[in-house]
Amino acid sequence: MTPTSPSSTPRAIALQVLHKLGTALSVLIGAVTVAFFAQTALPGNRATAILNIRAGQAVQRTPEELAQINQQYGLERPLVVQYLDYLVGALRGDFGHSYQQYRPVAEIIGEQLGATVVLALTAIVIAWILMVVWVTLTAGRGPRVGAIGSLVDVTAAALPAYWLGIILLLVFALGLRLFPVIGGTGPAGLVLPALTLAIPLAGFLAQATRTEFERALDQPFVISARMRGQGDLGVRLGHVLRHAILPAITLTGWALGATLSGAVVVESIFSRPGIGQVLVTAVNSQDLPIVVGIVVLISAFYVLANLLVDIAYTIVDPRLKGAAS
Amino acid sequence: MTALRPSVIDAPRVALTKRPWSLYLSIGLLAFLAVAAVAPNLLAPYGPTAIDYDSALQPPSFLHLFGTDESGRDLYSRVIHGTSQSLLIGIGAAFVSLVLAVILGALAALSVKPVAILVDRSVEILFAFPALLLALLLIAITGPSAWTQVFAVGLGTAPGYARMVRGQILAAKNSGYVEAATALGHSRGRILHEHILPNALRPLVAVFALSIGQSIVWASGLSFLGLGVAPPSPEWGALLDAGRAYVTQASWLLLFPGLVIVALALSATSIGRHLQFYLEKGRRT
Numbered sequence: 001m002t003p004t005s006p007s008s009t010p011r012a013i014a015l016q017v018l019h020k021l022g023t024a025l026s027v028l029i030g031a032v033t034v035a036f037f038a039q040t041a042l043p044g045n046r047a048t049a050i051l052n053i054r055a056g057q058a059v060q061r062t063p064e065e066l067a068q069i070n071q072q073y074g075l076e077r078p079l080v081v082q083y084l085d086y087l088v089g090a091l092r093g094d095f096g097h098s099y100q101q102y103r104p105v106a107e108i109i110g111e112q113l114g115a116t117v118v119l120a121l122t123a124i125v126i127a128w129i130l131m132v133v134w135v136t137l138t139a140g141r142g143p144r145v146g147a148i149g150s151l152v153d154v155t156a157a158a159l160p161a162y163w164l165g166i167i168l169l170l171v172f173a174l175g176l177r178l179f180p181v182i183g184g185t186g187p188a189g190l191v192l193p194a195l196t197l198a199i200p201l202a203g204f205l206a207q208a209t210r211t212e213f214e215r216a217l218d219q220p221f222v223i224s225a226r227m228r229g230q231g232d233l234g235v236r237l238g239h240v241l242r243h244a245i246l247p248a249i250t251l252t253g254w255a256l257g258a259t260l261s262g263a264v265v266v267e268s269i270f271s272r273p274g275i276g277q278v279l280v281t282a283v284n285s286q287d288l289p290i291v292v293g294i295v296v297l298i299s300a301f302y303v304l305a306n307l308l309v310d311i312a313y314t315i316v317d318p319r320l321k322g323a324a325s
Numbered sequence: 326m327t328a329l330r331p332s333v334i335d336a337p338r339v340a341l342t343k344r345p346w347s348l349y350l351s352i353g354l355l356a357f358l359a360v361a362a363v364a365p366n367l368l369a370p371y372g373p374t375a376i377d378y379d380s381a382l383q384p385p386s387f388l389h390l391f392g393t394d395e396s397g398r399d400l401y402s403r404v405i406h407g408t409s410q411s412l413l414i415g416i417g418a419a420f421v422s423l424v425l426a427v428i429l430g431a432l433a434a435l436s437v438k439p440v441a442i443l444v445d446r447s448v449e450i451l452f453a454f455p456a457l458l459l460a461l462l463l464i465a466i467t468g469p470s471a472w473t474q475v476f477a478v479g480l481g482t483a484p485g486y487a488r489m490v491r492g493q494i495l496a497a498k499n500s501g502y503v504e505a506a507t508a509l510g511h512s513r514g515r516i517l518h519e520h521i522l523p524n525a526l527r528p529l530v531a532v533f534a535l536s537i538g539q540s541i542v543w544a545s546g547l548s549f550l551g552l553g554v555a556p557p558s559p560e561w562g563a564l565l566d567a568g569r570a571y572v573t574q575a576s577w578l579l580l581f582p583g584l585v586i587v588a589l590a591l592s593a594t595s596i597g598r599h600l601q602f603y604l605e606k607g608r609r610t
Binding site for chain 1: 447450453454457459461462469542545546551572590591594
């Protein structure tokens with residue numbers, strides 16, 4: 001693609017970015033739509049279902065009781081009106097009221113979201129550090145080291161968070177007593193939960209990076225850097241790594257959703273406050289507005305992260321310009 | 326540049342054929358678990374509910390390979406007896422997932438344009454929900470049970486595979502051999518039946534093996550969270566959930582069921598990869 005081709009002009013880039021924004025928005029609206037209809041999917045009359053969920057038992061309800069619920073949740077309006085109302089609300093961050101806690105869902109999530117986001121972001125940073133160090137040390141070092149390297153990648157990626165968390169807890173908190181058993185939100189309580197999320201993610205990212213890394217090691221620019229007398233580590237960090245991490249950046253955008261939802265399991269193991277605890281309780285008690293609110297929020301994070309990665313690529317990587325998708 | 330290429334392509338073959346022990350080990354483990362699932366009494370020295378309070382919370386020994394739980398039940402025997410349920414949930418979920426994926430993927434790749442676009446977008450939307458959350462959403466609506474677990478995990482993992490199936494079918498549809506068949510005047514149905522579907526769906530054999538391992542991990546995770554099969558059952562995730570209360574006193578209750586899950590997941594991955602490699606090789610020659 002030559003620099004003068006029309007697809008790399010600022011106007012074309014702006015159009016591509018707009019197109020991506022539109023796609024992201026349509027996915028978001030779709031997610032909210034799924035979320036709304038999931039709430040209407042409760043078997044039987046919705047007002048009865050809500051009252052039964054509140055009471056934790058199924059009993060016959062009087063018309064007065066039902067009328068009050070119908071009025072509070074606006075259940076007697078046509079479904080289309082309810083849907084549009086929910087959609088407009090959701091886009092402004094309003095996910096309705098919890099069935100059980102008698103509070104707005106946004107408020108309940110808002111109180112717990114911070115801890116979970118801190119956990120997920122810390123995990124992603126740790127995963128990147130582990131991955132870069134491991135791949136730089138082991139990729140392209142002959143078949144034996146490479147085999148060990150990729151065996152570790154595959155094994156790490158296959159470790160389920162719930163079991164890895166328990167093992168870390170047993171070894172580092174109960175065995176070596178390095179970290180508190182029950183996390184809390186302090187920095188010391190963050191280490192084990194973040195590692196639990198980071199290790200499988202690092203393995204997952206390392207698989208993609210290793211392939212790219214080994215391919216990049218054979219590229220002419222590496223040979224030329226070596227001919228200029230640059231040391232091995234310098235070549236690996238300065239030239240090879242820069243090329244090799246591109247797929248890992250894409251995968252990180254993709255993994256953000258998985259990491260946030262993985263945090264649900266990890267918070268449960270370490271008794272750490274966060275939306276995970278809220279979500280598990282809500283699923284157990286069928287408090288659908290909370291479940292749906294958290295699900296939509298996490299998928300919104302996912303869509304946003306991917307949009308940013310996508311736009312960054314369009315602007316940064318000259319090879320992708322004009323490769324209209 | 327071209328001289329360097331073959332080394333890159335050949336690398337996995339060398340690695341895969343030089344270390345067949347990982348494949349044999351995986352097949353051995355799966356065979357063992359298959360026996361455990363069909364005839365648990367052959368392998369388990371105790372019954373799954375044989376209570377013996379005198380030997381409660383015993384650490385692993387020759388008498389009790391994986392130790393005992395708070396009621397003195399032999400953990401190894403419970404793991405063996407839980408195999409059938411764990412495997413059934415995993416295989417069921419993988420099956421649900423792939424059936425959904427093939428239907429959605431084929432619709433998105435082959436149907437007329439408005440339908441294709443609609444299905445494609447819907448898959449894209451479902452893909453934005455992480456698998457675990459999609460599963461939890463379904464469980465919140467229907468309440469936890471083994472059946473919900475099967476469908477929840479199947480639904481949760483389906484969007485990713487649906488995207489893959491769509492890509493495979495599109496690649497086959499635009500390939501040279503389909504163009505050749507069209508030029509020879511073969512009917513659309515025949516091309517679809519003889520060329521596109523076999524080529525697009527063959528890789529799914531390997532994917533099925535991979536996804537059984539993943540499904541068991543996901544399903545056990547749900548049980549572990551208390552949102553699947555409940556603790557008196559010896560399903561592996563339920564065993565982990567039950568063991569959580571004794572984390573400080575009896576770590577073996579958490580160690581061994583998890584180890585079995587991880588070993589099975591790795592075996593399924595290993596077999597899936599070998600299958601994938603074998604199928605690709607058959608295709609090239």
